[in-house]
Amino acid sequence: xxxxxxxxxxxxxxxxxxxxxxPFTANGPLGKKGARIIxxxxxxxxxxxxxxxxxxxxxxxxxxNIGYGRRELADAAARQMSELPYYNTFFQTSHxxxxxxxxxLAELAPGDLNHVFFASSGSEANDTNIRMVRQYWALKGQPxxxxxxxxxxxxxxxxxxxxxxxxxxxxHAQGGLPIPDITHIDQPYWxxxxxxMSPEAFGxxxxxxxxxxxxxxxPERVAAFIAEPVQGAGGVIIPPESYWPEVxxxxxxxxxxxxxxxxxxxxxxxxxxxxxxxxxxRPHILTIAKGLSxxxxxxxxxxxxxxxxxxxxxxxxxxxxxxxxxxVAAAVALENLRILEEEGIIERVREQTAPCLAQAWGSLSDHxxxxxxVSRGMMASLALTPDKATRAKFRSEPGTVGFICREFSxxxxxxxxxxxxxxxxxxxxxxxxxxxxxxxxxARKTLDQTLDHLQAEGMLxxxx
Ligand code: PXG
Numbered sequence: 018x019x020x021x022x023x024x025x026x027x028x029x030x031x032x033x034x035x036x037x038x039x040p041f042t043a044n045g046p047l048g049k050k051g052a053r054i055i056x057x058x059x060x061x062x063x064x065x066x067x068x069x070x071x072x073x074x075x076x077x078x079x080x081x082n083i084g085y086g087r088r089e090l091a092d093a094a095a096r097q098m099s100e101l102p103y104y105n106t107f108f109q110t111s112h113x114x115x116x117x118x119x120x121x122l123a124e125l126a127p128g129d130l131n132h133v134f135f136a137s138s139g140s141e142a143n144d145t146n147i148r149m150v151r152q153y154w155a156l157k158g159q160p161x162x163x164x165x166x167x168x169x170x171x172x173x174x175x176x177x178x179x180x181x182x183x184x185x186x187x188x189h190a191q192g193g194l195p196i197p198d199i200t201h202i203d204q205p206y207w208x209x210x211x212x213x214m215s216p217e218a219f220g221x222x223x224x225x226x227x228x229x230x231x232x233x234x235x236p237e238r239v240a241a242f243i244a245e246p247v248q249g250a251g252g253v254i255i256p257p258e259s260y261w262p263e264v265x266x267x268x269x270x271x272x273x274x275x276x277x278x279x280x281x282x283x284x285x286x287x288x289x290x291x292x293x294x295x296x297x298x299r300p301h302i303l304t305i306a307k308g309l310s311x312x313x314x315x316x317x318x319x320x321x322x323x324x325x326x327x328x329x330x331x332x333x334x335x336x337x338x339x340x341x342x343x344x345v346a347a348a349v350a351l352e353n354l355r356i357l358e359e360e361g362i363i364e365r366v367r368e369q370t371a372p373c374l375a376q377a378w379g380s381l382s383d384h385x386x387x388x389x390x391v392s393r394g395m396m397a398s399l400a401l402t403p404d405k406a407t408r409a410k411f412r413s414e415p416g417t418v419g420f421i422c423r424e425f426s427x428x429x430x431x432x433x434x435x436x437x438x439x440x441x442x443x444x445x446x447x448x449x450x451x452x453x454x455x456x457x458x459x460a461r462k463t464l465d466q467t468l469d470h471l472q473a474e475g476m477l478x479x480x481x
Contacts, residue, residue, distance in 0.1 A: 103343065131326070283307070292394075
């Protein structure tokens with residue numbers, strides 16, 4: 018398809034700089050440099066306004082699980098828009114797409130996670146969760162159970178609630194976060210924080226911080242623990258195998274609610290429908306968004322277990338969004354789930370693509386800059402280091418080297434992100450072994466260029 022009415026790139030960049038405020042961006046410097054403008058996409062590849070093709074190693078923003086350009090989703094949206102473009106679900110009404118989607122999610126989700134409260138994003142869904150777990154305990158006659166325990170360097174969204182649950186120091190530094198009664202414990206990041214401990218001992222120690230915190234607060238004050246099965250925005254932090262079983266033991270012992278934030282790990286990214294299935298975790302609430310519609314429509318929600326849903330149902334829950342269960346978003350999500358299921362995309366991840374990625378990505382660990390190269394399902398990360406043997410950090414401000422590496426990657430037409438000095442990818446689940454091979458060639462070239470640059474600039478120095 019050619020776009021005949023597209024203005025030149027420079028003109029678009031000038032308008033973008035003049036009027037568009039980008040999220041999580043210093044808009045001043047970006048305006049001077051000019052944003053890269055993406056005009057279309059197919060499969061795992063993006064095309065920019067100059068006609069250059071990139072491999073999208075990030076599936077958009079961790080969301081385009083089935084890949085770009087699936088006509089069926091466009092058709093589902095068009096059909097639904099013609100039939101019923103909008104109706105709400107507030108005042109004792111419902112509609113077909115939201116009913117079918119809720120039932121489908123109840124079928125796919127493990128255990129007795131049988132009830133869905135819809136939102137339009139992961140942030141909104143986590144705001145729902147804050148209110149829902151506190152209301153649950155209030156209805157149980159324990160209104161003092163209000164504290165939610167979350168993790169440093171976890172990510173749960175950018176609203177006041179989501180940003181407060183998240184443990185991002187840079188976010189808490191702006192706008193008066195966190196809101197009251199949210200407490201953070203340390204993350205299970207062995208490579209960066211494990212010191213001399215074995216990964217297994219470290220995983221147990223970090224899980225036991227949850228128990229220590231529950232006891233310090235008093236179990237009668239703790240409502241819930243929220244965590245991502247694998248941290249995404251924090252840098253694809255894969256916990257040691259000892260971590261989740263110990264967390265499960267602790268939440269069971271103190272009877273607190275477990276919220277698994279599956280906004281990234283849901284819908285096949287770890288090779289199962291949900292990440293909790295890959296770790297054997299039994300949550301009371303799952304946060305979902307992103308891969309639910311493969312990003313083709315904004316939709317998210319909370320999948321809630323029988324006990325919590327039945328308790329909440331006793332009284333009016335004074336919460337909801339205009340677009341909770343939006344019919345067009347729901348119809349598109351249903352079509353996305355149909356494709357994931359009927360095309361066996363998740364089985365293929367589990368049996369073929371994830372092992373292929375693990376092997377190919379793992380091969381980068383021989384690079385002098387790479388301290389670890391790890392993956393789980395279709396999430397992968399590299400730790401960049403000036404000294405592999407000691408797992409050293411760079412002397413430069415954290416993120417300086419990661420940013421340089423990201424710039425080389427972009428120039429090599431590979432979308433690979435950095436979080437601090439970790440490089441991360443989470444490609445569409447439909448990526449093929451041939452695409453993975455191409456991605457690795459570009460990633461290795463990027464690492465070589467980064468190493469040359471650091472050497473030339475005298476930046477290959479260990480932090481004091
Ligand atoms: N939970 C998790 C685990 C997420 O990854 C959210 C909640 C919030 O979802 P919404 O739809 O409100 O954005 C997310 C979102 C990044 C990045 O830089 C990651 C997300 C969003 C924006 C940027 O990696 N994840």
